Amino acid sequence: MQAWYHCENVYxxxxxxxxxxAPSVRGSLPNRYCDPKIAADLFHECLDExxxxxxxxxxxxxxxxxxxxxxxxxxxxxxxxILARQTKKxxxxxxxxxxxxxxxxxxxxxxxxxADVVSRGRLDIGFVKxxxxxxxxxxxxxxxxxxxxxxxxDLIIKTLxxxxxxxxxxxxxxxxxxxxxxxxxxxxxxxPLWAASGDPETTAELGRRGFVxxxxxxxxxxxxxxxxxxxxxxxxxxxPEPGTDRFAYAALAYVGDSDAEGVAVGxxxxxxxxxxLKQAPQFSRLLPGRNPPELAPQLxxxxxxxxxxxxxxxxxxxxxxxxxxAIARGILFAGNPDTVYRQIMxxxxxxxxxxxxxxxxxxxxxxxxxxxxxxxxMAKEVLPRLPAMTTTPQAxxxxx
Amino acid sequence: xxDTGREAxxxxxxxxxxxxxxxxEGRPIVLLHxxxxxxxxxxxxxxxxxxGAVLAPSLPGFGRSPRPDDFDxxxxxxxxxxxxxxxxxxxxxxxxxxxxxxxxAAEAAVKCCHRIDRLVLVDPVGIKxxxxxxxxxxxxxxxxxxxxxxxxxxxPDRFAPDFDEMSDEALIVHARNREALCRYAWHPYMYDPQxxxxxxxxxxxxxxxxxxxxxxxxQDYGRAYSALIPGARFELIARAGHHPEIEQPEALxxxxxxxxxx
Numbered sequence: 007m008q009a010w011y012h013c014e015n016v017y018x019x020x021x022x023x024x025x026x027x028a029p030s031v032r033g034s035l036p037n038r039y040c041d042p043k044i045a046a047d048l049f050h051e052c053l054d055e056x057x058x059x060x061x062x063x064x065x066x067x068x069x070x071x072x073x074x075x076x077x078x079x080x081x082x083x084x085x086x087x088i089l090a091r092q093t094k095k096x097x098x099x100x101x102x103x104x105x106x107x108x109x110x111x112x113x114x115x116x117x118x119x120x121a122d123v124v125s126r127g128r129l130d131i132g133f134v135k136x137x138x139x140x141x142x143x144x145x146x147x148x149x150x151x152x153x154x155x156x157x158x159x160d161l162i163i164k165t166l167x168x169x170x171x172x173x174x175x176x177x178x179x180x181x182x183x184x185x186x187x188x189x190x191x192x193x194x195x196x197x198p199l200w201a202a203s204g205d206p207e208t209t210a211e212l213g214r215r216g217f218v219x220x221x222x223x224x225x226x227x228x229x230x231x232x233x234x235x236x237x238x239x240x241x242x243x244x245x246p247e248p249g250t251d252r253f254a255y256a257a258l259a260y261v262g263d264s265d266a267e268g269v270a271v272g273x274x275x276x277x278x279x280x281x282x283l284k285q286a287p288q289f290s291r292l293l294p295g296r297n298p299p300e301l302a303p304q305l306x307x308x309x310x311x312x313x314x315x316x317x318x319x320x321x322x323x324x325x326x327x328x329x330x331x332a333i334a335r336g337i338l339f340a341g342n343p344d345t346v347y348r349q350i351m352x353x354x355x356x357x358x359x360x361x362x363x364x365x366x367x368x369x370x371x372x373x374x375x376x377x378x379x380x381x382x383x384m385a386k387e388v389l390p391r392l393p394a395m396t397t398t399p400q401a402x403x404x405x406x
Numbered sequence: 407x408x409d410t411g412r413e414a415x416x417x418x419x420x421x422x423x424x425x426x427x428x429x430x431e432g433r434p435i436v437l438l439h440x441x442x443x444x445x446x447x448x449x450x451x452x453x454x455x456x457x458g459a460v461l462a463p464s465l466p467g468f469g470r471s472p473r474p475d476d477f478d479x480x481x482x483x484x485x486x487x488x489x490x491x492x493x494x495x496x497x498x499x500x501x502x503x504x505x506x507x508x509x510x511a512a513e514a515a516v517k518c519c520h521r522i523d524r525l526v527l528v529d530p531v532g533i534k535x536x537x538x539x540x541x542x543x544x545x546x547x548x549x550x551x552x553x554x555x556x557x558x559x560x561x562p563d564r565f566a567p568d569f570d571e572m573s574d575e576a577l578i579v580h581a582r583n584r585e586a587l588c589r590y591a592w593h594p595y596m597y598d599p600q601x602x603x604x605x606x607x608x609x610x611x612x613x614x615x616x617x618x619x620x621x622x623x624x625q626d627y628g629r630a631y632s633a634l635i636p637g638a639r640f641e642l643i644a645r646a647g648h649h650p651e652i653e654q655p656e657a658l659x660x661x662x663x664x665x666x667x668x
Contacts, residue, residue, distance in 0.1 A: 029550060142548045147592035149585055150478070287551060294547065294581070294588035302581035303574040 007361055007392040010099055011059045011381060012067040012256065013368040014077040015052045016282060019044055025075070030286035032074030033139030045078055051374040053088060055367075058378055060093040062385035067099045067364060072107075073143035076282035083117035090125035098125060101132035101202055101220060101364075105158040106151040107144025112175075112182050114158075115165035119191040127192035132200035132220065133159055135208075137296060139289035149295035154179045156211075159201075161185075166196040200254065204232045210239035213248070216398065220254035220364065223279075223324065226336045226356040229255055233357055249396035254362035255353060258332065258369070259339040260376075261346050261383035271380065272340030273329035277370020279337075283325055339365070343387035350392065361395035412446050414470070417463060420489040424471035426463040430455025433523070434499040436491060437462040438507025440529075440649065441546065442583045443469035450651040453659035457666055458500065463490060465510075467586030469579055480590050480598060484513040491521045498523035500666065504651055505529050505622075506587060506596070512635075513601060515608045525612040526662055527631070529620050529648050531596040533605070535630045543596045544622045547588055557621035559647040605634040612638040613665040615658060617646035639665070 020031075020039045028035050056066045068085045071077035079085055082103045089098050098121070103114050122129040135155050141148040157177050164173070165185050172186040191197055200218040203209055212219045213236035221229040233253050240248060260272030290296070291305040324337065332338035336356070339349045354360060365384060368377035414425035427444060429451045435458040437444070437451075443464045444451065454460045465483055467473035477486075487510050491499050501522050503511025508530025515525050536542050546554045555566050569577065614632035616625045625642060632640035641661055646653040 145593070147588065148547075149589040149592070288548060292551060294585040299578050299581035299585055302577040306569040306572075306577050306580065309570050 007250075007363055007389070007395055008065060008097075009384070009389045009392075010065040010067045010097075010254075010362060010364040011055065012069070012101075012364050012366045013052050013055060013377070014069055014071065014278070014366070015048055015079050016278065016369050017045065017048065017075045017078055018277060018281070018370050020075055025281065025284070028284070030074075030139060030289055031282060031284045032071075032076060033142050033289050034286065035074060037073075040078075048078060051377075052368070053085075053092070055374070055377055055381060056089055057092060058381055059385075060096050062382065063096060064381065064385050064389070065097040065099065066093065067101050069101055070104050072104070072140050074139065074282070076278065083114070083121065086117070086121035086129070087124065090121045090129070093125070093128070095128075097128050097130055099130040099132055099200065101200060102134045104136040104140060104144060105133055105162070106136045106154050107140055107146035108158075110182070111158040111161040111180055112165050112185050112187070115162040116187040118162070118197065119166060119187055119189055122191040122193055122197050123189045125192070127197075129191075129193070129197045130200060130218075131162075131197045132202060132218075134202045138293060139285055141293065141295075142289060147295070148293050150179075151295060152208075163196060163199070166191050202256075204228050206231060206235035209233070209235045212236055213239035213252075214243050214245070216245070216248075216252070218252050218254055218362065220256060220362070222256040222364070223258070223337055223366075226353045229353075229360075230357040233360075246399040249398040250359040250361035250393075251395050251397045253357070253360040254364055255357065255360040256364035256366065257337055257339055257353075259346065259365035259367055259384065260372070260380045261339075261341070261343055261388055262380070263342060263383070265341040265345050268341035268345065269329050269333075271372060271376050272338060274372040274376075275338065275366060275369045276327060276329060276332060277372075278366070279324040279327055279332075281370065343383060346384070347388050347391050350388070354393070359393070359396075363389075363392065414446060414464065417461075417490075419463075419493060420486055422466055422472065422474060422477070422486070424463050424466060425469055426461055427451060428462075429460040430458060432458040434458060434494045434496055435460045436487075436494070436499050436501050438487065438501070438503040438510055439464065439468065440505025440507050441587055443579065444651075448651065448655070450655040450659060453655055454502075454662065457659075457663050461490075461494070465507075465586075467589065468583050470582075473586065478589055480510070480513065483510050483590060484517065487511070487514045488518055488521075494521075497521075500524050500526070502526040502662065503528065503530060505648060506531060506591065508532065509596070509598070509601075512605065512608070513598065515610060515612075516601065516604045519607075519609045522610050524666060525608065525610050526615065526665065527612065528615045528650055528658065529617055529623060529628065530614070530631060531591075531623055532598055533602040533631060533634070534594070534597045534599060535602075535627055541595070542623060542627050545595060546622065547584075547592070554622075557647070558649065560617065560619035560645050560653055562647075565647075565649070565653050602634060605631075606636055608635045608638075611665070611668075613662070614638050614640045615650065615661055616640070616642050617648055617650045617653070618642045618644050619646060620648045622648040 068082045070082035082100045172184045175182045202220040204224045209232040258275040262268035336353045339346045417426040464471040508527040509532030616628035632638045643650040650658045
């Protein structure tokens with residue numbers, strides 16, 4: 007199995023009373039609450055954690071979020087540039103640049119190709135749809151973002167794979183008359199492609215395209231549904247059965263010396279769900295394009311009628327969750343190495359296997375020293391025991 | 407067109423079958439909705455129908471009107487409005503646009519006035535007046551629902567929609583309207599950067615009406631808008647916010663009637 011360390015570089019040092027009063031901790035919280043000196047320390051610590059991962063053979067994930075306490079990584083390509091040079095061995099996954107809020111996919115492809123070259127072919131490219139407050143901070147129309155998502159991906163792939171001089175793109179959402187990036191990507195035909203999604207329609211398309219399907223904090227049931235949809239779409243398209251190399255499972259995770267330590271420290275990761283997800287209604291349930299209008303009766307009433315379905319994002323249901331609940335739901339792996347191994351394997355069996363484990367090992371007030379200890383124990387005591395990845399026939403051919 | 411009484415009938419324009427409310431007889435009056443489509447029970451429809459045959463379409467994507475996949479810009483809506491006017495009986499129609507519909511009416515009149523008799527704009531959006539760091543039009547998508555409510559109405563407690571009391575169907579239409587508005591008007595937000603320079607092309611008598619308490623888009627903006635249209639009259643409607651057609655339908659229609667009978 008491939009393991010990936012994921013850290014969102016959160017900024018938890020805003021006074022709680024400010025967070026309690028703020029209608030939203032993303033999108034609209036004034037940046038006067040972010041001390042750039044503290045931010046600098048956080049960047050250095052998180053990058054050092056990635057270098058430790060490089061020493062230990064754990065791959066690293068670079069993410070991107072905007073304008074909030076949930077992440078200081080506002081530009082994945084910028085961080086990729088650092089990681090590409092400073093790490094030496096491991097793979098680097100961008101999961102990802104927010105392609106639906108950036109105006110020019112060609113520029114994204116150019117930045118990805120550069121990171122792939124600097125790292126000498128260690129980049130994986132992941133696509134995320136984004137949404138919510140990031141549509142405001144990214145100045146992007148929330149209506150139609152799924153269509154933009156696919157067109158951006160098509161343009162990025164064509165940009166990465168065209169080597170015979172300029173081509174022109176005149177799509178519905180993007181136009182670019184002269185596409186000819188230098189350098190082209192180090193890996194051919196292009197770096198491995200991923201996308202984070204749990205919605206069965208999207209995962210079916212990921213299956214047909216052969217992307218790695220990552221499920222982030224969705225738990226085993228939703229992940230199994232997504233992976234099943236991926237497999238079914240490939241079967242229907244006459245494509246080979248995927249190996250576990252096409253599936254990634256992401257959860258909060260902390261390995262301690264004892265169960266008590268693992269749960270006490272790992273429980274701090276829940277800050278991400280309990281504190282950093284708070285968004286004002288105009289950025290969430292009332293945002294046009296986020297949910298079909300048919301869900302409006304549940305979303306617009308301040309007093310939902312009994313038995314009405316939610317309609318929020320999957321993560322919304324996790325706000326307020328305890329460590330024990332999170333462990334039971336497969337959102338958090340925490341304990342001593344044996345316990346964490348068992349927790350991971352329970353989910354592994356439940357979803358039908360996955361070849362990539364993305365562990366979110368730092369968030370909230372879990373500090374740098376604790377994060378490094380957790381990474382070491384995960385790398386030395388848990389990861390070597392996890393099952394080997396099986397490869398998809400098509401992927402194998404491409405690799406050969 | 408089929409007429410089914412007070413409820414919306416259907417109307418096919420440019421190959422798109424939309425829903426449309428009809429009231430009254432006589433010269434055609436096209437009423438273009440704003441952020442939200444008109445309630446079939448809205449008093450403004452009956453009041454306006456005393457002065458002509460009112461046609462209030464739900465534009466593609468709004469209300470229960472479908473929207474073709476390749477129909478997603480203000481330019482599409484403006485061409486749609488022009489096509490609708492072309493299909494009306496008689497020589498000329500009166501075009502009344504509320505808020506977002508006022509933007510569309512102004513764009514339509516800039517493009518082609520020969521089928522428009524008179525133009526009435528009620529709290530229209532659609533142009534940029536102020537400096538870059540001062541938005542003219544409140545961002546109804548990015549600002550809090552409470553702020554939008556407070557700034558939309560003269561008397562929000564009496565007139566703002568109560569979402570807890572609305573039917574499922576009404577809430578679905580409300581959300582559909584917002585989705586359509588967001589699709590068409592997200593960027594640049596609620597205006598066409600080129601429209602301001604072309605408003606001088608409007609060659610028909612024009613009345614610009616403004617809710618005195620409108621803080622979605624203020625009366626200063628309205629005065630500036632009106633000044634860009636040759637010969638346009640600007641009048642305020644007291645005790646109304648951004649939706650005079652809901653808060654002061656009698657006063658609104660009285661002003662329109664006086665203008666039509668001049």
